[in-house]
Amino acid sequence: MPLAGTGASLKAQLRRAERMRKLRAFALVLPLLLFIVVTFVVPILDMLRLSVVDRDLATVWPHVARSIGAWTDRSQVPPPSVFDALATDIRDSYRARTLPLAARRLNYAIDEGRTLVFTTARRLPETSADWRATLIGIDPHWGELATWAAVDQASGPLTSFFLLAAVDRHKTADGHIVATPSGQAIYVEVLTRTFKVSFIVTLLCVVLGFPVAYLLATQPPRRANLLMILVLLPFWTSLLVRTAAWIVLLQEQGIINHALIWLGVIDSPVRLIYNRIGVYIAMTHILLPFLILPLYSVMKGIKPSYMLAAKSLGASPTEAFIRVYLPMTLPGIGAGALLVFILALGYYITPALVGGAADQMISYFIAFYTSDSVNWGMASALGAVLLTATLLLYWVYDRLVGITNVKLG
Amino acid sequence: MSVSEPLVSFRGVQKTYDGEMLVVKDLNLDIRRGEFLTMLGPSGSGKTTSLMMLAGFEVPTHGEITLAGQSLRDTPPHKRDIGVVFQNYALFPHMTVEENIAFPLAVRRLPKSEQKARVARALDVVKLGALGARRPGQLSGGQQQRVALARALVFEPKLVLMDEPLGALDKQLREHMQIEIKHIHDNLGLTVVYVTHDQSEALTMSDRIAVFHEGVVQQLDTPQGLYEQPRNSFVANFIGENNMLGGTLEGVDAEHCRVRLDDGTLVEARAGCGDGAGRRVSLSLRPEKVELEPQGEIANRLTARVKETIYHGDHMRVRLDVVGNDDFTVKMRYRANRVVPKPGDTLSIGFAARDCLALDAPH
Numbered sequence: 001m002p003l004a005g006t007g008a009s010l011k012a013q014l015r016r017a018e019r020m021r022k023l024r025a026f027a028l029v030l031p032l033l034l035f036i037v038v039t040f041v042v043p044i045l046d047m048l049r050l051s052v053v054d055r056d057l058a059t060v061w062p063h064v065a066r067s068i069g070a071w072t073d074r075s076q077v078p079p080p081s082v083f084d085a086l087a088t089d090i091r092d093s094y095r096a097r098t099l100p101l102a103a104r105r106l107n108y109a110i111d112e113g114r115t116l117v118f119t120t121a122r123r124l125p126e127t128s129a130d131w132r133a134t135l136i137g138i139d140p141h142w143g144e145l146a147t148w149a150a151v152d153q154a155s156g157p158l159t160s161f162f163l164l165a166a167v168d169r170h171k172t173a174d175g176h177i178v179a180t181p182s183g184q185a186i187y188v189e190v191l192t193r194t195f196k197v198s199f200i201v202t203l204l205c206v207v208l209g210f211p212v213a214y215l216l217a218t219q220p221p222r223r224a225n226l227l228m229i230l231v232l233l234p235f236w237t238s239l240l241v242r243t244a245a246w247i248v249l250l251q252e253q254g255i256i257n258h259a260l261i262w263l264g265v266i267d268s269p270v271r272l273i274y275n276r277i278g279v280y281i282a283m284t285h286i287l288l289p290f291l292i293l294p295l296y297s298v299m300k301g302i303k304p305s306y307m308l309a310a311k312s313l314g315a316s317p318t319e320a321f322i323r324v325y326l327p328m329t330l331p332g333i334g335a336g337a338l339l340v341f342i343l344a345l346g347y348y349i350t351p352a353l354v355g356g357a358a359d360q361m362i363s364y365f366i367a368f369y370t371s372d373s374v375n376w377g378m379a380s381a382l383g384a385v386l387l388t389a390t391l392l393l394y395w396v397y398d399r400l401v402g403i404t405n406v407k408l409g
Numbered sequence: 410m411s412v413s414e415p416l417v418s419f420r421g422v423q424k425t426y427d428g429e430m431l432v433v434k435d436l437n438l439d440i441r442r443g444e445f446l447t448m449l450g451p452s453g454s455g456k457t458t459s460l461m462m463l464a465g466f467e468v469p470t471h472g473e474i475t476l477a478g479q480s481l482r483d484t485p486p487h488k489r490d491i492g493v494v495f496q497n498y499a500l501f502p503h504m505t506v507e508e509n510i511a512f513p514l515a516v517r518r519l520p521k522s523e524q525k526a527r528v529a530r531a532l533d534v535v536k537l538g539a540l541g542a543r544r545p546g547q548l549s550g551g552q553q554q555r556v557a558l559a560r561a562l563v564f565e566p567k568l569v570l571m572d573e574p575l576g577a578l579d580k581q582l583r584e585h586m587q588i589e590i591k592h593i594h595d596n597l598g599l600t601v602v603y604v605t606h607d608q609s610e611a612l613t614m615s616d617r618i619a620v621f622h623e624g625v626v627q628q629l630d631t632p633q634g635l636y637e638q639p640r641n642s643f644v645a646n647f648i649g650e651n652n653m654l655g656g657t658l659e660g661v662d663a664e665h666c667r668v669r670l671d672d673g674t675l676v677e678a679r680a681g682c683g684d685g686a687g688r689r690v691s692l693s694l695r696p697e698k699v700e701l702e703p704q705g706e707i708a709n710r711l712t713a714r715v716k717e718t719i720y721h722g723d724h725m726r727v728r729l730d731v732v733g734n735d736d737f738t739v740k741m742r743y744r745a746n747r748v749v750p751k752p753g754d755t756l757s758i759g760f761a762a763r764d765c766l767a768l769d770a771p772h
């Protein structure tokens with residue numbers, strides 16, 4: 001038998017013992033893991049795939065997609081074979097009525113791309129000896145490098161177009177990535193706005209929720225239960241109803257403005273809705289329970305004897321609170337804040353209803369691209385950017401707070 | 410201030426939580442400088458309440474508590490300079506052992522170097538030198554207990570209160586810690602008020618013991634005084650093992666009295682009761698003071714029936730039926746060629762007059 005304390009063999013034994021335990025634990029979580037993979041991870045990955053996959057043009061214009069590889073000298077327009085392929089494809093897709101697909105895709109990348117495609121299709125002659133000249137004759141855009149760069153980038157099967165667009169960038173004809181002119185750039189601003197609104201809402205939730213959670217945790221059970229019902233009440237009402245209620249309350253002729261005027265705080269109605277203030281108020285109200293509940297359950301677990309001990313050791317009530325109570329609630333604050341922040345990032349109905357045009361969050365645009373303009377590439381690229389930014393922030397949070405210090409109760 | 414002046418004194422202290430029942434009734438208690446005083450009593454007798462009033466976490470409904478001659482009425486807990494060890498230790502889980510012990514020094518704004526030195530010394534006193542960097546969660550119950558002790562001692566309080574500090578430990582560790590706490594008390598010259606409902610703990614550790622029952626101190630005395638001279642039958646029963654026999658007082662002369670038992674036997678006893686013939690009294694007899702089949706001259710002899718014998722290693726317990734008390738226990742030492750009685754046997758028991766104390770019968 002090896003001596004007890006000969007590190008290697010002891011460690012090996014420990015590892016073996018641990019491995020069995022881990023295997024069993026793994027077997028227990030396996031069903032849920034599979035469920036999550038099938039219903040959550042796979043759809044998300046599939047969605048993310050859409051942000052780099054670009055087949056719209058290639059399916060409609062197969063010849064162009066195949067022959068564009070012949071365009072090697074990027075200082076001039078492609079060789080004639082590519083123009084021949086374009087003419088064939090435009091004619092074929094015009095007849096097959098699939099041309100609008102190609103038009104839509106090119107329109108993402110070229111101003112007036114749709115007009116260009118349809119005009120060309122309508123004026124296209126049956127035959128031509130020199131398709132290059134004919135096409136440029138129909139529309140001089142076919143003679144521009146930028147047009148062909150867009151066609152090249154849209155020919156798939158992979159593209160960086162959507163992801164670049166989601167961070168207000170695009171590729172020029174010669175392959176450089178440049179910032180979109182400030183007039184057209186919006187997503188970076190929307191993304192920063194999303195994080196800023198979420199951050200401020202989280203902050204407001206912590207400031208407003210902490211005293212409530214403390215009250216809940218320290219009141220006698222009967223009163224605590226009543227308070228808890230008040231906290232949970234919003235949960236039992238539909239999100240839309242709650243948001244609509246805020247519209248009623250906050251409008252210029254609403255109760256809050258009337259009350260403020262009556263109290264003499266203001267002389268004339270202030271604008272509380274369809275701007276950032278309205279977004280902050282409504283979102284904070286809706287997300288508050290997500291902060292209060294984890295914080296409450298953490299506070300509930302803090303025995304009063306800690307505060308007594310701190311006082312007996314010479315700490316004034318304030319000092320005992322700051323040095324002993326507050327640090328013990330940090331895991332709850334951490335969990336609640338993380339929850340609220342991440343939920344806030346994805347909010348779009350509330351800002352859409354109580355915010356103005358300049359208060360829309362990134363999810364609004366994702367929803368717009370999925371349901372209004374059916375631009376899956378753009379929708380999933382924005383989603384990917386949001387996801388990446390969130391994960392990045394989560395990593396920073398883990399570094400600062402330590403995710404193991406977070407406690408949901 | 411004279412040396413003999415008490416450090417703490419409770420004067421007519423009463424406490425009620427609900428305005429109906431007095432949890433502490435008229436508590437008068439002087440705690441001497443440097444003594445180890447234990448509050449002993451059954452559950453719910455008001456020990457913790459009394460301690461918490463002294464620490465400042467509960468306010469007396471009536472009466473006054475003074476510390477070193479100063480009324481504590483308007484002194485909040487954190488200004489009392491009293492160290493408290495709580496039953497569940499209440500170590501701060503988010504701080505290391507060292508930070509826990511440094512806490513009272515940090516809130517007193519002591520220089521960092523001084524804090525370090527004092528923490529190191531306190532860790533030495535409780536023999537935990539190597540564990541300073543751990544968190545309380547990584548310590549055993551006994552180690553946590555020591556940290557709590559070190560934390561309550563490190564700021565050199567005038568007075569240390571301990572509320573059942575060993576309640577959560579197993580028997581062996583508890584006995585070990587009893588001795589250690591006692592040593593620390595002796596070496597540092599502390600004044601300690603200790604709460605327990607374990608009488609053997611109270612007997613081994615204390616200079617004096619206050620026996621609590623229903624919010625009243627029944628007796629305040631040295632361990633020996635309580636054991637040998639209990640003032641009433643509650644104390645006699647609560648401290649150590651005790652057998653009770655009912656009877657009627659026949660007459661008292663000075664220290665001695667005669668008691669007629671219910672079966673008519675006359676017994677010589679020490680008088681610990683009020684005067685007056687015809688009074689109901691209880692005779693208190695310790696199991697180790699009663700002899701089975703006594704040889705030679707002895708003041709009192711009674712007949713008993715053996716109900717049961719129980720083996721205890723170094724001795725044997727014999728449960729007897731004596732004058733209607735069928736739970737009368739006698740401790741029997743092993744001696745060579747001693748015959749062990751069997752259930753059903755009839756035998757005689759005897760005891761000296763000084764080993765039998767007549768007390769007022771409980772109502």
Ligand SMILES: Nc1ncnc2c1ncn2[C@@H]1O[C@H](COP(=O)(O)OP(=O)(O)OP(=O)(O)O)[C@@H](O)[C@H]1O
Pocket residue numbers: 426427432450451452453454455456457458459606
């Ligand atoms: N905060 C409180 N509110 C109401 N009643 C209380 C409170 N604390 C204690 N009591 C009551 O006061 C009485 C005395 O309690 P106390 O805690 O002083 O007893 P104790 O002697 O310490 O008992 P134990 O040995 O069980 O700790 C009990 O009947 C208890 O129910």
Ligand SMILES: [Mg+2]
Pocket residue numbers: 456457458572
């Ligand atoms: Mg108690």
